[in-house]
Amino acid sequence: MRLSSTTIFDHGVATMLARQQEVVKTQGHISTGRRVLTPSDDPVAASQMLDVSEAKGVNKQYAENAAAVKARLGQQEASLSAITRLIQDVRTLVVQSGSGALTPGDLKSIAEDVNGRYAELIGLANATDGSGEFIFAGFRTGTKPFAETAPGVVAYFGDEGKREVAVSTSRVISINDSGADILQRIKNGNGTFATAAASGNAGTGVVSPGSVVDSTALTDHNYSLNFSVVGGVTTYDVVDNTTSTTVVANAPFISEGPITIAGMQFSIEGEPADGDSFTVEPSSNVSVFSTLDKLRTALRNAGEGNVANADLTNALNTVNTNLQNALDRVLAVTASLGTRLRETDAVISINEDLDLSYESRLSELGDLDYARAISDLTFQQMHLEAAQKSFVRISELSLFRVL
Numbered sequence: 001m002r003l004s005s006t007t008i009f010d011h012g013v014a015t016m017l018a019r020q021q022e023v024v025k026t027q028g029h030i031s032t033g034r035r036v037l038t039p040s041d042d043p044v045a046a047s048q049m050l051d052v053s054e055a056k057g058v059n060k061q062y063a064e065n066a067a068a069v070k071a072r073l074g075q076q077e078a079s080l081s082a083i084t085r086l087i088q089d090v091r092t093l094v095v096q097s098g099s100g101a102l103t104p105g106d107l108k109s110i111a112e113d114v115n116g117r118y119a120e121l122i123g124l125a126n127a128t129d130g131s132g133e134f135i136f137a138g139f140r141t142g143t144k145p146f147a148e149t150a151p152g153v154v155a156y157f158g159d160e161g162k163r164e165v166a167v168s169t170s171r172v173i174s175i176n177d178s179g180a181d182i183l184q185r186i187k188n189g190n191g192t193f194a195t196a197a198a199s200g201n202a203g204t205g206v207v208s209p210g211s212v213v214d215s216t217a218l219t220d221h222n223y224s225l226n227f228s229v230v231g232g233v234t235t236y237d238v239v240d241n242t243t244s245t246t247v248v249a250n251a252p253f254i255s256e257g258p259i260t261i262a263g264m265q266f267s268i269e270g271e272p273a274d275g276d277s278f279t280v281e282p283s284s285n286v287s288v289f290s291t292l293d294k295l296r297t298a299l300r301n302a303g304e305g306n307v308a309n310a311d312l313t314n315a316l317n318t319v320n321t322n323l324q325n326a327l328d329r330v331l332a333v334t335a336s337l338g339t340r341l342r343e344t345d346a347v348i349s350i351n352e353d354l355d356l357s358y359e360s361r362l363s364e365l366g367d368l369d370y371a372r373a374i375s376d377l378t379f380q381q382m383h384l385e386a387a388q389k390s391f392v393r394i395s396e397l398s399l400f401r402v403l
């Protein structure tokens with residue numbers, strides 16, 4: 001076989017270039033610390049790394065979602081804690097207002113304190129997060145959820161939307177609660193029925209909240225107790241206002257004695273006057289705002305004498321019961337929020353563990369074995385030097401030199 005000088009030179013150059021390419025490639029692996037720089041380095045590992053990297057990216061997004069959820073729930077928890085303290089403070093004012101030693105002036109001063117708490121509550125109900133979105137507005141985060149439409153009347157302009165965020169492949173967490181559900185849908189009375197004294201009562205009768213003694217006998221009817229005082233004897237009629245029928249007639253009244261109507265039992269303390277009346281109705285929704293308005297109005301209108309004291313006491317009892325119901329509602333939402341925060345913390349921990357697992361797997365698939373790489377580089381450099389030296393020797397061969 002005859003080889004031309006051109007063939008010899010081309011083959012020598014190609015060999016040196018191939019060896020140089022091997023050296024450069026190995027140097028690239030060493031400088032980056034990566035075993036797989038291109039799919040051709042290890043097609044199987046490259047495919048697996050692509051899958052793991054994609055899963056790691058999705059997990060990173062879930063981690064960011066969970067962090068955002070935790071921040072948002074933390075802001076809502078802070079607002080609910082402030083509302084809880086406000087309701088507890090107002091209940092303290094209610095107890096203070098029941099002291100018989102207070103003058104009408106004292107009660108009016110407390111009324112102004114309640115008025116300030118009323119305005120504060122509206123502010124807390126319109127709390128925003130770090131991005132300026134209203135926390136208790138449902139989906140309508142750009143709309144102020146609560147606004148006073150008339151003195152003592154606060155309307156809700158948000159909606160019932162539940163904003164949910166995926167924090168893992170299998171978990172979705174709600175990041176908000178409806179403001180109306182927290183502050184406006186509060187059952188009055190004992191949660192089943194509510195007792196109240198008529199505003200025009202002239203006696204000293206004070207009605208208790210009562211309780212259910214027979215749930216099977218309950219109805220959804222409205223009742224009224226109408227009192228008569230004849231010859232110093234006090235009696236009452238029980239009228240079913242829903243059916244316009246008298247269900248009890250001329251029942252003797254005993255102060256603080258149990259009165260039972262359709263499975264509901266309560267008592268009236270004091271001495272009702274002739275013509276006084278009390279109502280018993282199924283519990284309905286009242287707002288915390290209207291409860292505070294009722295309290296400040298009762299305190300402002302408080303006067304002297306037994307009549308005024310009875311009116312105020314009945315109003316304070318009603319307000320105190322409704323505030324307790326409101327507090328229970330806020331605490332229930334806070335407990336639900338705490339559960340979601342715990343779940344979010346657990347998901348964050350799991351996401352961190354997954355991220356470490358993905359990182360470890362990527363390291364196993366793509367990280368370089370430096371000892372092996374350096375050994376390969378030394379071997380390749382030796383090949384390159386051998387190719388260079390042999391090329392020099394071969395390139396010196398010539399027929400003219402022999403002749």
